[in-house]
Each structure stands twice: as C-alpha cells, then as structure tokens.
Amino acid sequence: MTRYAMVADLRRCVGCQTCTAACKETRGTPPGVQWRRVLDIETGEYPDVRRSFMPTGCQHCDEPPCLEVCPSTATRKRGDGIVTIEETLCIGCSACIMACPYDARYMVDETVFAFGEQAMPHEGRLADKARVGVVTKCDFCAGRVDAGVARGLVPGVDAAATPVCAQSCISGALQFGDIDDPASPVSKLLAENRWFRMHEELGTGPGFYYLWDQEAAA
Amino acid sequence: MTHMANPAAAAARRQRHWDWRAAGNFIGGGTGSGLVLAAAFAALLEPGGPIRAWALLAGMACVAAGLSLVWLEIGKPWRALNVFFHPQTSWMTREGIVAGPLLACSAAAAASGSGALLAGAALLAAAYLYCQARILRASRAIPAWSHPRVVPLILACGLAEGSGAMLLLGGADSAGLVALALAATLAREAAREAYRRGLLASAAPAQTLAWFAHPLTRALQGLRLLAALLMLAALAGVGGAAMAATGGAIALATGWALKLILITRAAYRRGAQMLQQPVRGRAARR
Numbered sequence: 001m002t003r004y005a006m007v008a009d010l011r012r013c014v015g016c017q018t019c020t021a022a023c024k025e026t027r028g029t030p031p032g033v034q035w036r037r038v039l040d041i042e043t044g045e046y047p048d049v050r051r052s053f054m055p056t057g058c059q060h061c062d063e064p065p066c067l068e069v070c071p072s073t074a075t076r077k078r079g080d081g082i083v084t085i086e087e088t089l090c091i092g093c094s095a096c097i098m099a100c101p102y103d104a105r106y107m108v109d110e111t112v113f114a115f116g117e118q119a120m121p122h123e124g125r126l127a128d129k130a131r132v133g134v135v136t137k138c139d140f141c142a143g144r145v146d147a148g149v150a151r152g153l154v155p156g157v158d159a160a161a162t163p164v165c166a167q168s169c170i171s172g173a174l175q176f177g178d179i180d181d182p183a184s185p186v187s188k189l190l191a192e193n194r195w196f197r198m199h200e201e202l203g204t205g206p207g208f209y210y211l212w213d214q215e216a217a218a
Numbered sequence: 219m220t221h222m223a224n225p226a227a228a229a230a231r232r233q234r235h236w237d238w239r240a241a242g243n244f245i246g247g248g249t250g251s252g253l254v255l256a257a258a259f260a261a262l263l264e265p266g267g268p269i270r271a272w273a274l275l276a277g278m279a280c281v282a283a284g285l286s287l288v289w290l291e292i293g294k295p296w297r298a299l300n301v302f303f304h305p306q307t308s309w310m311t312r313e314g315i316v317a318g319p320l321l322a323c324s325a326a327a328a329a330s331g332s333g334a335l336l337a338g339a340a341l342l343a344a345a346y347l348y349c350q351a352r353i354l355r356a357s358r359a360i361p362a363w364s365h366p367r368v369v370p371l372i373l374a375c376g377l378a379e380g381s382g383a384m385l386l387l388g389g390a391d392s393a394g395l396v397a398l399a400l401a402a403t404l405a406r407e408a409a410r411e412a413y414r415r416g417l418l419a420s421a422a423p424a425q426t427l428a429w430f431a432h433p434l435t436r437a438l439q440g441l442r443l444l445a446a447l448l449m450l451a452a453l454a455g456v457g458g459a460a461m462a463a464t465g466g467a468i469a470l471a472t473g474w475a476l477k478l479i480l481i482t483r484a485a486y487r488r489g490a491q492m493l494q495q496p497v498r499g500r501a502a503r504r
Contacts, residue, residue: 010496039228039490054228054492065358071310072300091300092293094235095310098357101488107235107293133293196493202358213497 002080003180005207007189008055012173015053022168028126031114033106035138036165058104058138062205066096081207082140090134101199105137228490230423239291241481245474246284247350251343252380253277254324258340263394269336271328273384278324313349320346347376360485362426367416374409378402379473385466390459400449403469423486438472445469
C-alpha cells in the first residue's frame with residue numbers, strides 16, 4: 001500500500017513562505033486562499049520570547065471529518081491517502097469547512113485577482129470558474145504526483161512527482177513521500193526524529209507530521 | 219536547549235461561512251419541528267378531539283423557511299439536489315431526506331385530521347430536529363458546536379421554541395400546553411447550563427466562553443426566566459391565556475436569539491496548535 005504524507009521539520013522552517021507562494025503560483029488560488037500556509041507563532045513573554053513557524057494545510061487525514069459530513073460525496077479519499085474534492089459535485093454548503101479542525105478549506109463567492117480586475121499572467125491562465133462557490137483545498141498536487149508516478153518517478157524523491165510546496169522549500173523543512181515505504185525519506189525522518197501531529201486527540205489520523213527534536217536514542 | 223512543554227496555539231478565529239441564513243435554518247427547523255411535536259402533544263391531551271391543523275401548517279412554514287434560507291446561502295444552489303448523495307454518514311443528507319416526508323406527512327395530517335398521520339409527522343419532526351443537532355455536533359472545527367452537550371441543547375431549544383410558538387399562536391388556553399411549554403423552557407435552561415459547564419471543562423476557546431458572560435446573553439437569560447415565570451403564573455390562574463401567550467412569545471424569541479448567537483457569534487474555530495516547540499541548536503538529522 002501507499003500512504004502519502006507530508007513531514008514538516010519545525011527546526012528547519014524559517015517562515016519564508018516560499019511554499020505558500022509556490023502553491024499560489026502553481027495552483028492559481030485567489031487572494032485570501034492559501035492551501036499551504038505557514039503560521040507565525042510567538043510564545044513566551046519578554047524577554048523570553050520565541051518565534052516558531054508552522055507549515056499547515058489539509059492534513060489528508062486517515063479519518064477525514066470533512067468527508068464524513070459532506071452531503072454530496074464531493075469530498076473523497078483516494079487509496080494512497082490523498083483527500084480530494086470533486087468540484088462538479090460540491091454544493092458549497094461549507095459543512096466540511098466547519099468540520100475541518102485544521103482550517104484547511106476555503107470557499108470564494110466570486111472570481112477575484114490579487115491586483116483588482118486585471119489578472120496576473122498565472123492568474124489568467126489558472127482562473128477557473130468551476131472553483132467559485134465550491135470548497136477548495138490542498139490536494140497534495142495530486143495531478144503532479146499521478147503524472148510523475150505514471151512516468152516511473154518517485155514522489156518525494158523526484159522533483160517532478162513531488163508537491164510544489166515541498167519541492168520549493170528552501171530549507172528542506174517540507175518533505176513529502178510514502179510513509180508505508182520504510183525506505184522512503186519521510187519514513188526515515190519519522191524514525192529518527194520526535195514528532196507530533198496536530199489535534200490527534202480528535203481521532204482524525206492526520207497525514208501531516210511535525211518534527212521537533214531528534215530521537216533521544218539517536 | 220530545552221523545549222517548551224506548553225503547546226502554543228494560533229489565535230482562534232470566528233467562523234464566517236455560516237451567517238444568519240444558516241442560523242435561520244436552525245431556528246426555522248427547531249421551531250417548526252417543535253410546533254409539530256407540540257401539536258401531537260395537544261392531540262394526546264384531547265383524545266378524539268380535532269387536531270390543531272394551524273400548528274402543523276405553521277410548523278411546515280417554519281421548516282420550509284429555514285430550508286429556503288440555507289438554500290440561499292449555499293454556493294451552488296442549483297446543485298442542491300446533490301445534498302441527498304451521502305446518507306451513509308452525513309447528517310445534512312439525512313436532514314434533507316427527512317424534510318420531504320415531514321412536510322408531506324404534516325400537510326396530510328392537517329388536511330385529514332388523521333391521528334396516525336399526526337403521529338408519523340411527530341416522529342419525523344423529532345428525527346428532523348435530531349439531524350439538525352447532529353449537524354452541529356459533527357462540526358469538529360468549532361468546539362462550541364462539536365461538544366456532545368450541544369445535542370440535548372438543540373433538542374430542548376426546538377421543543378421550547380415550538381411549544382412557545384404554540385402558546386403564542388392560540389394554544390394558550392390549554393393548561394396542558396402551557397405546562398408543556400414551561401417544562402420545555404426549564405429543560406432548555408438545564409441543557410444550556412450543562413452545555414456551559416461542558417464547554418468550560420473542555421477548555422473551549424476563551425472567545426466562545428466569553429459569550430456566556432456577555433451582557434446580551436445575561437439579558438436573554440433573564441428573559442427566559444421571565445418567560446418561565448409568566449407561564450407558571452398562567453398555570454396558577456394569574457393573567458390567563460394572555461399571560462401564557464406572552465410567556466410563549468418570550469420563550470420563542472429568546473430561543474431564536476440563543477441560536478443566532480451560537481451560530482454566528484460564539485462559533486470560534488479550534489485553531490492550530492504547536493504541541494512542541496522545535497529544539498534548535500543541535501544538528502538535525504537528514
């Protein structure tokens with residue numbers, strides 16, 4: 001089996017937002033919509049203050065709460081773990097937005113561009129009216145992954161088969177791959193480091209892992 | 219370097235996708251199904267008597283108005299029939315499936331005066347109300363909605379609103395219906411208090427909890443108490459039907475306000491949580 005997942009090394013993320021920009025450039029999402037976000041989190045009180053960066057987005061859960069509530073079956077889960085939205089079925093009821101604990105879903109009511117009515121070249125190329133009035137989210141660049149696999153490439157290893165956010169990450173903080181393959185880079189990262197998953201207590205089984213320290217014995 | 223054990227959280231944000239129209243569906247659905255249930259209760263009080271068709275018609279109108287409002291809110295209204303595609307797990311689908319038979323059965327009961335059809339309508343109304351409660355319960359991004367105690371709260375609200383509307387619309391002359399409305403109003407208060415305590419215990423977002431201390435919420439709480447006192451006075455023979463109808467109107471209006479706040483004001487998202495701070499300063503393995 002294959003289970004695609006994203007691994008974010010919090011020690012490496014510098015909050016540059018390149019992943020966010022790459023996603024927006026490649027997928028043409030409108031202003032306010034960030035399928036790949038990087039949260040800027042401050043903790044502590046002066047003078048002991050820390051600033052950390054946390055990439056987030058759809059967690060492609062094992063048990064997606066969005067899928068359960070979707071009345072139209074637009075939200076689906078593939079055998080490789082990627083959660084998708086069939087835009088032609090979605091009715092835009094937003095029930096999935098209310099169910100996603102990761103704030104990963106978006107809906108816009110009209111076509112808008114970053115600089116008013118004039119679309120930038122990539123916006124004009126990627127603008128899709130089918131995405132207005134329906135819910136959208138990160139799909140781990142499923143089309144890119146599928147095309148790469150069809151060419152015999154390995155997602156997470158070969159650039160052309162890897163989601164653009166992970167591919168563009170300047171510090172190597174974002175890594176993508178198959179966690180069911182013990183030899184994959186992401187499996188090794190998870191074995192050698194300490195990690196957590198967000199809101200795991202909700203039983204969603206997120207496919208997004210956050211590394212925060214080395215394994216004690218390593 | 220040691221890591222911080224306390225999880226860091228991004229600020230909780232209020233949901234902005236479900237507005238007054240979505241609240242209107244919960245208001246109309248609750249009041250409408252409550253009216254049908256109250257009409258069935260009235261028939262139990264007067265065996266063999268005529269059923270209160272006007273209450274059924276008013277209930278149908280409320281349910282239909284609620285559904286119309288939510289239809290106006292969804293992004294693709296002309297695909298609305300897709301709502302029926304996922305009965306396996308979606309409470310929204312189940313709500314849609316129950317709505318048609320509820321309206322049809324209520325209309326048939328009102329037209330025919332059949333007790334069996336009225337009983338069927340009451341069962342469907344209870345199912346409809348339960349579906350609405352479970353829609354909120356399934357919204358795991360919103361702690362104020364996903365708490366298990368939201369289910370009894372929404373059920374009690376529907377019954378309190380419906381029985382309150384029943385008094386307002388002409389049922390205030392029945393001591394049994396006044397007693398039902400009083401019991402439902404008190405049950406709503408108990409459910410609301412249990413819900414509040416549940417949210418406190420589950421560490422819901424501070425912005426959600428702050429609504430319990432908001433002056434508007436306090437005023438509504440006082441009005442709900444006033445509604446109960448008016449109904450109690452009517453039952454004791456003070457003020458008569460007008461007193462009961464006033465109590466019913468207040469119980470109805472405060473229930474609507476409670477839902478409006480619950481859906482559009484107190485619904486803060488769970489927000490992101492960084493359970494562990496990154497331990498920097500030593501080589502990360504690659």
